Amino acid sequence: MMPNWRALALSGLLLGGAPFAAAKSPSAGLPSAGPPTAAFHAMEMHDADFARDFRLRDAEGKVRALADWRGKVVLLFFGYVQCPDVCPTTLLRAARAVRLLGEAGKQVQVLFVTLDPERDTPPVLKEYAPAFHPGFLGLYTTPEATKTLARDFRVFYRKRPGRTPGSYSIDHSVHSYVYDRQGRLRLSVDHAETAEALAEDLSRLLQGE
Amino acid sequence: MRRFSRSLFAVLAFYAPLAAAQVMVEDPWVRATVPGQTATGAFLRLTTLTPARLVAAKSPLTATVELHDMKIEAGVMRMQAIDEIPLTPNAATELKPGGRHIMLMDLNRSLAVGNKVPLTLVVEMPDGKRQEYALEAEVRALDHEAGSAPAHGK
Numbered sequence: 001m002m003p004n005w006r007a008l009a010l011s012g013l014l015l016g017g018a019p020f021a022a023a024k025s026p027s028a029g030l031p032s033a034g035p036p037t038a039a040f041h042a043m044e045m046h047d048a049d050f051a052r053d054f055r056l057r058d059a060e061g062k063v064r065a066l067a068d069w070r071g072k073v074v075l076l077f078f079g080y081v082q083c084p085d086v087c088p089t090t091l092l093r094a095a096r097a098v099r100l101l102g103e104a105g106k107q108v109q110v111l112f113v114t115l116d117p118e119r120d121t122p123p124v125l126k127e128y129a130p131a132f133h134p135g136f137l138g139l140y141t142t143p144e145a146t147k148t149l150a151r152d153f154r155v156f157y158r159k160r161p162g163r164t165p166g167s168y169s170i171d172h173s174v175h176s177y178v179y180d181r182q183g184r185l186r187l188s189v190d191h192a193e194t195a196e197a198l199a200e201d202l203s204r205l206l207q208g209e
Numbered sequence: 210m211r212r213f214s215r216s217l218f219a220v221l222a223f224y225a226p227l228a229a230a231q232v233m234v235e236d237p238w239v240r241a242t243v244p245g246q247t248a249t250g251a252f253l254r255l256t257t258l259t260p261a262r263l264v265a266a267k268s269p270l271t272a273t274v275e276l277h278d279m280k281i282e283a284g285v286m287r288m289q290a291i292d293e294i295p296l297t298p299n300a301a302t303e304l305k306p307g308g309r310h311i312m313l314m315d316l317n318r319s320l321a322v323g324n325k326v327p328l329t330l331v332v333e334m335p336d337g338k339r340q341e342y343a344l345e346a347e348v349r350a351l352d353h354e355a356g357s358a359p360a361h362g363k
Contacts, residue, residue: 081243082314084250085279085306086286088240092352119247127243131351156285163290166247167273167314171287191281 041197056139059126080116096195237346251311
């Protein structure tokens with residue numbers, strides 16, 4: 001994989017005064033195998049002109065925007081509660097990554113945005129996201145606004161009718177977005193990424209890379 | 210293969226009623242739901258001694274139980290109902306997160322960890338005869354990972 005020179009230059013600048021700059025030296029403290037590389041595990045996003053912000057409601061009905069978590073690293077995932085598989089797996093990975101970070105994990109906010117607001121009502125969201133980690137938050141908006149939001153965030157989803165009106169499933173994108181402490185979209189994380197790799201990426205963003 | 214045969218034999222001996230019908234079910238579990246959640250997945254390993262097909266599943270908890278296939282293609286999870294799951298003799302067919310599974314839908318109550326979910330598997334034999342196998346699947350935590358024992362979080 002080619003290192004991203006622009007990201008390298010940028011992180012070099014930002015790391016000047018970072019307290020964990022030592023961890024930047026290749027392979028220092030990183031138990032994972034593989035060649036030393038400055039690239040993130042996840043796909044890096046630069047100056048994306050999409051997925052910049054949102055206006056959603058949390059389970060309490062409060063309007064939330066990305067800026068609410070400025071200063072934290074934010075992981076954003078779109079899914080639906082009835083999802084048997086990818087959504088629990090992705091949230092489980094996020095929970096494991098946050099726990100791997102220990103105390104620093106408190107500086108990571110995981111947000112679950114439902115693509116199924118008809119079924120994922122506030123009471124359901126309130127129970128679901130925290131079942132993976134007490135700090136996780138479920139967010140929703142109207143079905144119409146969900147469509148617009150998904151388009152703006154380049155998240156694909158489509159209802160697949162079931163045998164009964166309530167038993168539809170939803171095909172959907174499986175990547176997660178990660179924003180740095182300044183609220184800039186930085187990473188698109190593939191579903192196949194491990195919790196360990198995600199934790200390393202989050203840790204680097206927390207250190208100001 | 211030898212090792213597999215031995216373990217198969219052991220389990221068959223244990224599940225005597227199933228052994229007679231040449232279908233072995235291992236480690237059935239259902240993912241817990243939160244209140245208001247009306248669908249979840251059931252997972253298990255199935256081994257038969259003859260070629261067969263899993264053609265349906267039933268549960269007294271809901272009238273809507275489907276066999277589903279799940280694939281991730283080009284970054285998109287696609288799920289769809291399928292009519293059957295072929296069972297290769299003497300090889301465990303895994304219904305697990307990330308692949309084919311049983312979907313319980315239109316549930317009218319939530320499933321808590323430790324609950325038992327009655328399931329009936331309908332297996333069609335090569336001669337076209339259908340046999341039903343009743344079992345109980347254990348409800349495991351929402352954040353349970355496939356392949357890990359229920360008591361261990363890892």
